[in-house]
Amino acid sequence: MEATNIPGYTFGGPDVAASPVTGADVDRLKATLLWTDDDDRYLRLAGDVLADQVDGVLELWYGYVGSHPHLLHYFTGADGQPSGEYLERVRARFAQWVRDVCSRPHDDAWRDYQHEIALRHTRAKKNQTDGFDSVPEIPLRYLVAFVFPITATMRSFLTAKGHDRDEVEAMHSAWFKAVVLHVCLWSVPYAPEVW
Amino acid sequence: MEATNIPGYTFGGPDVAASPVTGADVDRLKATLLWTDDDDRYLRLAGDVLADQVDGVLELWYGYVGSHPHLLHYFTGADGQPSGEYLERVRARFAQWVRDVCSRPHDDAWRDYQHEIALRHTRAKKNQTDGFDSVPEIPLRYLVAFVFPITATMRSFLTAKGHDRDEVEAMHSAWFKAVVLHVCLWSVPYAPEVW
Numbered sequence: 001m002e003a004t005n006i007p008g009y010t011f012g013g014p015d016v017a018a019s020p021v022t023g024a025d026v027d028r029l030k031a032t033l034l035w036t037d038d039d040d041r042y043l044r045l046a047g048d049v050l051a052d053q054v055d056g057v058l059e060l061w062y063g064y065v066g067s068h069p070h071l072l073h074y075f076t077g078a079d080g081q082p083s084g085e086y087l088e089r090v091r092a093r094f095a096q097w098v099r100d101v102c103s104r105p106h107d108d109a110w111r112d113y114q115h116e117i118a119l120r121h122t123r124a125k126k127n128q129t130d131g132f133d134s135v136p137e138i139p140l141r142y143l144v145a146f147v148f149p150i151t152a153t154m155r156s157f158l159t160a161k162g163h164d165r166d167e168v169e170a171m172h173s174a175w176f177k178a179v180v181l182h183v184c185l186w187s188v189p190y191a192p193e194v195w
Numbered sequence: 196m197e198a199t200n201i202p203g204y205t206f207g208g209p210d211v212a213a214s215p216v217t218g219a220d221v222d223r224l225k226a227t228l229l230w231t232d233d234d235d236r237y238l239r240l241a242g243d244v245l246a247d248q249v250d251g252v253l254e255l256w257y258g259y260v261g262s263h264p265h266l267l268h269y270f271t272g273a274d275g276q277p278s279g280e281y282l283e284r285v286r287a288r289f290a291q292w293v294r295d296v297c298s299r300p301h302d303d304a305w306r307d308y309q310h311e312i313a314l315r316h317t318r319a320k321k322n323q324t325d326g327f328d329s330v331p332e333i334p335l336r337y338l339v340a341f342v343f344p345i346t347a348t349m350r351s352f353l354t355a356k357g358h359d360r361d362e363v364e365a366m367h368s369a370w371f372k373a374v375v376l377h378v379c380l381w382s383v384p385y386a387p388e389v390w
Contacts, residue, residue, distance in 0.1 A: 025336075028265045032340040034347075070223045085380040106386045122389065141220075141379045145227040147342055148375045152229075152368065173347065180343045184336045191335045194317065 003099075006092045008129035009111045011100065018108075019115035020192070021185055026106055029184055030177075039174040046171040047102030049161045054095045057157055062091060064149060074138050087134040101178050122189045140190040141166040147183055151176045197383040198294075201287045203324035206295065206308045213303075214310035216380055216388070221301055224379055225372075234369040241366040242297030244356045249290045250353055257286060259344060269333050283328040296373050308322045317384045335385040342378055 003009055010016055050057065065071045075082040075090070097117070104110045119125040121138040151172075158171045188195050198204055205211055245252065261277075270277040270285070292312070299305045307353045314320040316333040346367075353366045383390050 021374060029336060029340055031263055032266065032337060033343050035257075064229075066370075068226055139390060140382055140390050141224060142227060144342075144379045144382055145224055145375055148228050148372055149238060152371070165328065176347070177343055180340055184339045187335055187339055187382075190389050194385050195335050 002097050006096055007089050009093050009096055010116065011096075011104075012109045016109075016116045019111040019114065019185070019188075021111055021188060023108075023111070026111065026181075026185075029181055030106075033177040033181060035177055035181075038170065039177055042167075042170040042174040043178060045163075045167070046158060046175055047099065049158055049163065049171065050098060050102065053157050053160060054098050057098060057154070058091050058095050060153055061094070061150070062087070064153070066195070071122045074135055074142075076135065077133055083132050083134065086130050086134060087114045089130045101175070101182065111185070114182060115188060117182075118186040118189050121186060124189060140187060142182055143186055143190075146177055151179050198291050201291055202284050204288050204291055205311065206291075206299075207304045211304075211307045211311045214306040214380070214383075216310065216383060218301075218303075221306065221376075221380075224376055225301075228372040228376060230372055230376075233365065234372055237362075238297045238373060239364055239370040240358075240362070241353060241370055242294065244353055244358065244366065245293060245297065248352050248355060249293050252293060252349070253286050253290050255348055256289070256345070257282070259348075266337070269330055269337075271330065272328055278327050278329065281325050281329060284325045296370070296377065306380070309377060310383060313381040313384050314389040316381060319384060325344070335382060338378055338381055338385075342374055344373050 003011070063077075072082050075087050077083055077086075100110075100113075116125075120129060121143060123137045125138055128132050141183050155168070155172050158175070159168050163171070198206070217267050243330050270282050272278055272281075280342075295305075295308075311320075315324060316338060318331045321332055322329050349370050350363070350367050353370070358366070
């Protein structure tokens with residue numbers, strides 16, 4: 001799907017507010033993550049490797065969420081049933097997020113959109129984008145916990161195009177750092193005073 | 196050093212308050228982390244592998260913190276200088292934490308002490324244990340970001356005793372899950388209402 005056709009995907013759009021996170025904040029986080037130019041390079045390579053596999057990645061992740069009622073809960077409505085439409089709209093944006101992680105420079109537009117995603121996990125904005133009356137927020141603990149499955153499950157996809165072990169490890173390490181960086185930015189609205 | 200001789204290490208002691216986190220919360224987090232009995236088993240094995248290497252692990256981690264002024268900052272006093280004594284006291288507890296991660300069952304005492312550690316990162320309790328007037332809190336973003344270095348740097352130590360690749364991977368995966376689990380519990384006081 002073309003990014004511009006994904007419902008609710010507003011990267012770079014006029015309705016995305018400025019992030020409270022500064023470029024210097026990101027620089028310090030990336031130093032904490034031991035981020036190097038190689039990580040940028042291997043994320044781009046990961047983007048190539050994943051290009052025709054993103055649907056498979058999301059299939060795996062949705063299978064994981066769907067098989068854990070305490071996670072599927074965050075896609076349920078007032079009747080306790082998950083909404084297929086809501087799940088599918090989030091899935092398309094989640095797939096685009098994978099592509100963005102591998103390709104977007106860490107500039108103002110990227111920082112602003114990560115803050116938009118952050119808000120969409122909280123009472124500030126969850127459910128608004130898709131007009132579905134689901135539970136009002138994702139608890140912080142699950143954002144943090146997702147670092148593991150979102151990182152660990154990616155390795156098999158990164159090995160699927162015949163790159164050697166060192167290249168796969170380098171792509172996987174860059175992906176791990178990038179996931180943590182995004183979760184750091186997504187945690188802002190949960191604890192703005194002590195972030 | 197015997198755990199009972201480590202200044203400020205109060206695991207299981209009478210002054211550790213009850214954690215607000217329930218056993219059911221932990222069970223759901225572990226399900227989110229795809230935790231299995233194998234993870235318990237490989238953490239125990241990691242404990243054996245690391246037993247005589249914990250000082251080396253801390254040496255590496257302290258070198259990392261010491262080489263990043265924005266991180267060393269959290270060990271500085273009013274004069275802007277890091278306190279060697281404060282660093283060493285924290286180091287001894289951090290080393291014990293490595294041993295505890297590999298060996299402690301996830302029971303009430305473990306949950307309570309993780310909450311004590313959580314509070315010691317925040318204005319509620321930072322600096323009290325060691326009587327040093329350092330900066331008042333560690334920002335949430337660095338707790339989350341530390342998942343990467345604390346996980347990635349462990350692999351070489353886990354390979355050092357000649358275990359085969361699959362065993363090292365299994366130990367490393369269990370360690371990764373355990374680090375994320377601990378950071379989830381340490382994030383409670385930063386966002387108690389939306390944790």
